[in-house]
Amino acid sequence: MPDIDRTPAPVDSRPHVVIVGAGFGGLACASALGGTNIRVTVIDRNNYHLFTPLLYEVATATLSPADIAEPIRRILSRYPNVDVVLGEVRGVDHGARKVVLADGSFVPYDRLVLATGSVYSYFGHDDWAKIAPGMKTIENARQIRGRLLMCFEQAEMSRDPAQQRALMTAIVVGGGPTGVETAGSIAELTRHTLARDFRRIDPRLSRVLLVEAGPRILASFPEELSGYAERKLARLGVTVMTGKPVEEIRPDGVTIAGEFIPAGTIVWGAGVKASPAGGWLGVETDRAGRIPVAPDLSVPGFEGVHALGDTVALPGDDGAPLPGLAQVAKQQGEHLGAALEANLLRGEAMRPFRYRSRGNTAIIGRNAAVFDFGKRRLKGWLAWVLWAFIHVYLLVGFQKRILVTMQWLWRYATYQRGARLITQETPAPFAKTTASPVAEDSQPFERRRSVG
Ligand SMILES: Cc1cc2nc3c(=O)[nH]c(=O)nc-3n(C[C@H](O)[C@H](O)[C@H](O)COP(=O)(O)OP(=O)(O)OC[C@H]3O[C@@H](n4cnc5c(N)ncnc54)[C@H](O)[C@@H]3O)c2cc1C
Structure with missing residues (x-):
């Protein structure tokens, strides 16, 4: 499908902001622009927003994929000025002010926001x-x-x-x-x-x-x-x-x-590295592939192009790049959305972004988590409860919050995990096994449980 304009109709004289990526940053930016007199188009390769902090619970059979994913269209449905395009972006033609999709079609922009996140880095061992x-x-x-x-x-x-x-x-x-x-x-x-x-x-x-x-x-x-x-x-x-x-x-x-x-x-x-968005622009990225951005999240040398989240390197107060965290991407998205509105509709100058850390957390297991709030630290059961509250609160969608809370409570009470499904073609880790049951006493991993 070469050279087809994929801009959702109708096109009018309002400024058009195109956001690539509906992760934490892109979605926050789109929501901040929601309900304004600006046309917004959000492009993502998936039709859903993924709540990555709970991905490990899908991998370990506690939650199902649908528990932590929400359709992008549903999240943005309340904003009539926001359109969603499902597509894989492959490049940016900044001279023509177009985002180019994998199928050769394009979406023109007045302002572009790159929020394409990061991917895992295998340190040169992609195999x-x-x-x-x-x-x-x-x-x-x-x-x-x-x-x-x-x-x-x-x-x-x-x-x-x-x-x-x-x-x-x-x-x-x-x-x-x-x-x-x-x-x-x-x-x-x-x-x-x-x-x-x-x-x-x-x-x-x-x-x-x-x-x-x-x-x-x-x-x-x-x-x-x-x-x-x-x-x-x-x-x-x-x-x-x-x-x-x-x-x-x-x-x-x-x-x-x-x-x-x-x-x-x-x-x-x-290890992670940034998405290839820096390559689309041809900018010099840092060692992790991140686009260096100005404090107002604009990409120097590319007027009208902004970038945020995991795919950028923006120094924090201590001079080191801000960490790849959902809260960084979200705050940047909210900030950029509000700044773009003020700039495009009221002619105000773009404001610099300032990150406010709300603490860093990790869960270790049942009843155990850690929180680092900078000057204060928390660990143990209380940290675990706080972790659970925050993650349920941050999940998009009321129904999902209830579902996840119920499943956590069930797991807490019973240790059971409901999503123990081998659903896809899972390659056998070791080809040779035998289907015939073996004598129990020949097995070092045997179960020595009495029958009865
Ligand atoms: C397992 C895991 C657990 C995490 N836990 C936490 C946590 O507890 N707390 C925390 O703060 N952070 C956590 N993070 C980090 C957090 O997920 C990231 O910092 C955050 O997602 C970055 O937001 P983003 O908007 O930059 O990118 P993302 O949220 O990754 O979104 C990028 C979006 O761009 C889309 N996209 C990418 N390339 C293209 C393309 N070519 N065309 C179209 N669409 C494209 C993707 O589909 C995606 O929707 C975790 C990350 C992982 C992987």
Whole structure:
């Protein structure tokens, strides 16, 4: 479909703001422009907004994908001046002021907002992505969930103790909040939820390894909270390995600091890089691929182009780039939307953005979370309750909040997880297994439970 104008009709004389990406930043910007006398078009490759902070709960079978995704059209339906285009953006022709889509069609703009987020970086080993999915998309989360559950099915059918041990080993690479949350949740899944469901293996004997190349996990938190998280994870049964770089990832395991550890499930949470939006403009990006933006979130040298969220590098008060957090992207989106309205409708100058941190948090497991509010810190049960309240509050949609709260309460009371489905084509981690039940006493992972 070459050269087709995809601007939603009708086109009129109002200024046209095009926002690429309906993540936290793009959506906040569109909402801030909602109800104004500005035409807004939001373009996203997905028809839904994804609440990434709870993605690990989909990967570990607590929530279903639909619990953490909301149709973009529904979220923006209350704003008649906002249109939504489903499409993959491939480039920007700034000379012609057009956003170019993958099918060759285009959307013209007066002002452009790039809010395309980030992707996982495999530090030059892109071939690892298939073996060790990152936690970024619903597809990733479903792949991890399928792999985790499939490993236990295969281990149950295997008669090879070494293979069983490998299948019942999960390695999470990267000790940031996503790695910590994922490792803790996998450990709870194996130690509690799956504990009684198999006959020949004991899921409680499975291993969960959290591998971090740096000296401590949760490096962006104060040391005291890192230590607390490490102790809590150990109590959950997670082996935390710090100062251990991952050297190789193969479908059957990971080489960590010279030692090969066979594993059925490998999850990547080690590093991110910006979306390719900088390349669309041809700007010089930083090492993480981020677009350097001016304090008013404009892209220097590209009049009328703005960018925000994970895909930009904007120094905070301490001079370091602001962290890749939903709250940063959201605040930037709200700010830019209001500033664009004032600029386009009232001729006011674009205002500089100032970030206000509302605290940094990570959940470790049942009853345990950490909060860093700068001067104050919180850990333990209270932090966990606060974490739950905030995340439910931030979920888009009243119905979703109720659903997620109910599921959390159910899980809290019973340890059960309702989304234990192997729904997609999940490649077998190890090809050779046997379907024939084996003598129980030949298995190191056998379940020694009395029948009766
Ligand atoms: C597993 C996980 C857990 C996290 N937990 C937290 C947390 O607890 N708290 C917190 O503050 N932050 C958290 N974050 C970080 C947070 O998700 C990001 O900082 C935030 O999403 C950035 O917002 P954004 O708007 O820049 O990008 P995103 O929210 O990533 O949105 C980008 C949007 O652009 C769209 N897009 C990208 N490329 C294209 C294209 N070529 N064409 C069309 N559309 C495109 C995508 O589909 C997406 O909708 C977490 C991140 C992950 C991955």
